[in-house]
Amino acid sequence: MRKVIILGTGPAGLTAAIYLARANMQPLVIEGNQPGGQLTITTEVENFPGFPDGIMGPELMENMRKQAERFGAEFMRGWVTDVDLSKRPFTVSVEEQGDMQAESLVISTGASAKLLGIPGETENMGRGVSACATCDGFFFRGKKVIVVGGGDSAMEEANFLTRFASEVQLVHRRNELRASKIMQDRAQKNEKIHWSLNVAPLEVVAENNRVTGLKVTNNETGKEEIIPTDGIFVAIGHKPNTEFLKGQLDTDELGYIKVKPGTTETNIPGVFACGDVQDHIYRQAVTAAGSGCMAALECERFLEGQGAMDWSKSLS
Numbered sequence: 001m002r003k004v005i006i007l008g009t010g011p012a013g014l015t016a017a018i019y020l021a022r023a024n025m026q027p028l029v030i031e032g033n034q035p036g037g038q039l040t041i042t043t044e045v046e047n048f049p050g051f052p053d054g055i056m057g058p059e060l061m062e063n064m065r066k067q068a069e070r071f072g073a074e075f076m077r078g079w080v081t082d083v084d085l086s087k088r089p090f091t092v093s094v095e096e097q098g099d100m101q102a103e104s105l106v107i108s109t110g111a112s113a114k115l116l117g118i119p120g121e122t123e124n125m126g127r128g129v130s131a132c133a134t135c136d137g138f139f140f141r142g143k144k145v146i147v148v149g150g151g152d153s154a155m156e157e158a159n160f161l162t163r164f165a166s167e168v169q170l171v172h173r174r175n176e177l178r179a180s181k182i183m184q185d186r187a188q189k190n191e192k193i194h195w196s197l198n199v200a201p202l203e204v205v206a207e208n209n210r211v212t213g214l215k216v217t218n219n220e221t222g223k224e225e226i227i228p229t230d231g232i233f234v235a236i237g238h239k240p241n242t243e244f245l246k247g248q249l250d251t252d253e254l255g256y257i258k259v260k261p262g263t264t265e266t267n268i269p270g271v272f273a274c275g276d277v278q279d280h281i282y283r284q285a286v287t288a289a290g291s292g293c294m295a296a297l298e299c300e301r302f303l304e305g306q307g308a309m310d311w312s313k314s315l316s
Contacts, residue, residue, distance in 0.1 A: 001089060001100075001101050001102070001103075002026070002027075002028050002100065002101065002102040002103070003025045003026060003027070003102065003103050003104065003303055004020055004025050004026075004027045004028075004102055004103065004104045004105070004106060004299055004303070005027070005028045005029075005030060005090075005092055005100065005102040005104075005105055005106070006020070006027050006028070006029045006030065006105075006106040006108060007030050007032075007080055007092070007105065007106070007107050007108060007109050008029075008030075008031075008032060008107065008108035008109040008110055008241075008275070008277070009029055009031045009032070009061070009065065009075075009108075010039065010061075010108060010110050010275055010276070010285075010288060011039065011061075011064065011275065011285045011286075011288040011289040011292065012108035012110075012274040012275025012276070012277075012288040012289060012291055012292035012295070013029060013106065013108035013274075013275065013292060014029075014061065014064035014065055014067075014068055014289075014292070015064070015288075015289040015290075015292030015293050015296070016106045016108060016274060016292040016293070016295045016296040016299070017029050017068035017073040017296075018064070018067050018068045018071060018073070018296075019292075019293055019296030019297065019300075020073070020106075020296045020299065020300065021068055021071035021072045021073040022071045023296070023300050024072075025299075025300060025303065026072060026073075026074070027068075027073050027074070027106075028073075028074050028075075028076060028100070028102070029068065029073055029074065029075045029076070030076050030078055030080060030092070030094060031075060031076065031077050031078070032078075032079060032080070032109065032241075039057035039058070039060060039061050039285060044056055044057075044139075045057050045060055045135075045285065046138065047135070047284075047285075047286070048060060048285050048286055049286060057126075060285075076094070076097065078094035078095055078096060078097045079094065079095040080092060080093065080094055080095075080109075080244050081093050081094070081095050081244060082244060082246070083105070083244060083245060083248065085105075085245075085248045085249070085268050085271060086248075088103060088270060089101040089102055089103050090102055090103075090104075090105050090270070090271070092105070103270065103303060103306070104270040104271070104272070104299050104302055104303055105270065105271045105272070106264075106272045106273075106274065106292075106295045106296070106299055107245075107249075107257065107266075107271065107272065107273045107274075107277055108273070108274050108275040108277060108288075108292060108295070109240075109241040109242065109244075109277050110240075110241055110275055110276045110277055111238040111239060111240040111241060111256070111276040111277060111280070111283070112238065112239050112241060113131035113132075113234065113237075113238050114234075114236045114237045114238060114239055115131070115234055115236075116148060116201050116234055116236070118201055118202060118203055118204060119202075119203045119204065120203050120204030120205065120206055121204050121234070123204075123206075124204050124206050124209075124211050127206065127209050127210055127211060128204075128206065128210055128211025128212075128229075128230065128231045128232060129204060129211060129231070129232050129234065130231065130232070130233050130234070131233070131234050131235070131238075132233075132283070133147075133156075133157040133160045133161050133233050133235070134160065134283075134284065135284075136231075136233075137160060137161050137163065137164045137165075138164060139231075140161065140164050140165050140230060140231045141164045141165070142164075142165070142166050143164075143165055143166060143230035143231065144165060144166060144167045144168075144169070144228065144229050144230050144231075145161055145165045145167075145168055145169070145229055145230060145231040145232070145233060146168075146169045146170075146171055146214050146227060146229045146231070146232045146233065147161065147168055147169070147170050147171070147233045147235050148171045148172070148201055148214075148232065148233070148234050148235060148236065149170075149172065149234070149235035149236045149237075150172035150173075150174060150176075150177040150178045150179060151177075151178045151179050151235070151236070151237065152178075152179045152180055152183045153235045153236075153237060154170065154172070154179065154235040154236070155177075155179045155183040155184060155186065155187040156183065156235075157233055157235040158170050158187055158190070158193050158235075159186060159187055159190055159193070161233065162190055162192040162193060165192070165231075166192070167192055167194060168190075168192055168193045168194070169193075169194050169195075169196055169227060169229065170187070170193055170194070170195050170196065171196045171199060171201060171214065171216060171227070172196070172197050172198075172199075173198070173199065173200045173201075173219065174197065174198060175197050175198045177197075196216070196227065198218065198219045198220060199216040199217065199218050199219065200216060200217050200219055201214055201215070201216050202215045202216060202217055202224065203215040204232060205226055210230075211229065211230065211231060211232055212228065212229070212230075213226040213227055213228045213229055214226065214227045214229055214232055215227075238276070238280065238283070239255065240254065240255045240256045240257070240276070240277050240278075240280070241277060242255050242256070242257060242277060245257075248268070249266050249267060249268060249271065249273070250266065250267040254280060256277065256278055256279070256280050257273040257277055257278040258278070259272075259273055259278050263294065263298060264278070264291055264294045264295040264298055265298060269302070270299075270302055270306075272295040272298055272299050272302075273295070274288070274291035274292045274294065274295040275288035275291055275292060276288060278291070279291065
């Protein structure tokens with residue numbers, strides 16, 4: 001039996017773990033198949049406060065984990081297959097670990113970028129392939145980049161990248177874009193954005209561990225070509241990692257967990273959501289960490305208000 005279980009170890013989950021451990025709540029943190037979240041597949045992080053010279057993503061996550069462990073947070077590697085939120089204590093089922101119970105839950109399972117699934121894509125993440133223009137656009141100052149996608153996210157990423165890149169090539173597999181008219185118009189008026197429509201990406205081309213091009217095929221003629229580029233930004237959306245909840249929490253039409261405005265509280269008392277699993281707007285490490293702090297403080301107040309028993313005494 002636990003006072004609180006935290007699901008996920010990105011910036012949100014680890015920040016929540018730090019705060020809850022310091023409050024002597026003895027949190028158990030369950031790591032998924034990608035401990036540390038999306039920052040573990042990035043290279044240098046330059047926009048997280050406190051690191052004037054930047055810091056490598058995996059190093060930042062490892063430092064957060066050590067900080068949480070220092071205050072007494074416990075970590076368990078495992079994949080959550082099911083949860084029962086119908087009654088307290090809540091039950092969490094972890095693959096190969098069994099069931100465990102907690103008086104409260106902090107859900108910080110994040111969101112995964114949808115990828116193209118083509119050769120060379122995952123291998124070159126952080127080496128020229130990215131799913132976040134806001135995170136990595138700065139590294140492509142004066143260079144040529146490609147944005148793959150046809151929705152609002154792709155238009156927004158392409159426009160943002162023109163602040164840094166000398167040229168942005170927008171690649172979409174259809175003749176028509178899915179983006180709203182206002183977003184299309186904004187992109188089409190941008191002189192730095194060039195268009196490659198009705199072409200399908202086939203392979204990320206790289207040399208010496210750096211992206212050099214994107215192989216595509218023309219859907220009408222079947223002709224293949226390699227578009228030279230310094231970077232490829234995949235902008236086909238994100239998918240929140242909420243399948244294991246099986247509809248027990250209120251979510252929006254995209255699957256992101258709904259929280260009460262200005263809080264991390266879900267529709268079930270004692271269950272809190274923070275980070276990208278409930279934020280499809282900002283998706284930044286610093287905002288995720290901030291919401292993790294909020295979740296921890298709200299969880300602590302919830303447990304104190306419920307008069308949660310002193311587990312350390314009960315188990316002694």
